[in-house]
Amino acid sequence: MTGTGAPPFAVISGAQVRDALRGRERQITELVEETYRIHGVGDSVNPPSYFLRFPDRPSARIIALPASIGGKLRVDGLKWISSFPENVAAGIPRASAVLILNDHDTGYPFACLESSIISATRTAASAAVAADWLSRGRPRPARVGFFGTGLIARYIHMFLAGTGWLFDEIGVHDLSAEHAAGFRGYLEKAGSGRITVYEDAEQLIRSSDLVVFATVAGEPHVSDPSWFEHHPVVLHVSLRDLAPEILLASVNLVDDVEHCLKASTSPHLVEQLTGSRDFLAGTLDDVMAGRVTVPPDRTVVFSPFGLGVLDLAVGKYVYDEVTRAGELHVIDDFFHELSRYGR
């Protein structure tokens, strides 16, 4: 924040966010990894997300994720993200979001950023970090399967490819043949490995060593542990696809225990069923820090609730990049009533 006078307030568009993040998959995965470590040592504040739901629109929600991150990032803020699944049929993305960044010293908001791209980016970067750490000590997966093929699946593929993953085979499964075909078209343009669209969910899972769940399922729909007998690494990004039987037969990791055992996620269902958290091996940070080792001969499931600190870290990165490029659009006089007793 600059000296005296009205603190500057900037608005950063989706186009600016995209330009700041394009081709930066490696930097962003490193940033997300660093943020998990900062969070892991407790140099953050990340209260529970607040879910605003509507009796007249049961499938919709808007989530508030307030957070504060320390380390060298030192920024506070709030992500405010809507999920309206019916949007997809109307031709616009399910999720839309803004991120507010607040100054560490004064609390003043200093930027509002378009945040659906930031959110998808931090989610995909987190998935890429998890894929890397959780597959160490076993043959690196060469067959990936995408279960659910929307925007998040596309970003996760982009981040895996952008951080050096090469796949011989890419499996695709979606309830909507149109969505599966659209994703296939994206993969073909991206120049990936051999692509197979599976109508049968079981075949997709049995054919994948790395499985990415990115559906919008509200309740578990995969419940047969034998589908996982080849012990894949599972990125359970959509959080509610797997029945307790699957988790109970797997090594389970989350991003944050308190966050993830809420809101009827699959891990939350397991806790309710068993009355214990013993089924959890730990967090991704535990794995990165060497406190937890992932056995190579077990299915490993990572269920990331999605932490506001990641949005802050990526949002601040974007803010700094746009500032460096001299392209910050400051709204003049945004804060106006600045004299205590008037002028």
Ligand SMILES: NC(=O)c1ccc[n+]([C@@H]2O[C@H](COP(=O)([O-])OP(=O)(O)OC[C@H]3O[C@@H](n4cnc5c(N)ncnc54)[C@H](O)[C@@H]3O)[C@@H](O)[C@H]2O)c1
């Ligand atoms: N954990 C996190 O940090 C995090 C962050 C962002 C998004 N997400 C989650 O990722 C998911 C995907 O988001 P998106 O923006 O890509 O959504 P989207 O609506 O663009 O795509 C979801 C796709 O899943 C398909 N689908 C729905 N139910 C299915 C089922 N039972 N089997 C197979 N396919 C199914 C839909 O047809 C659609 O193509 C959402 O659940 C979202 O909440 C998680």
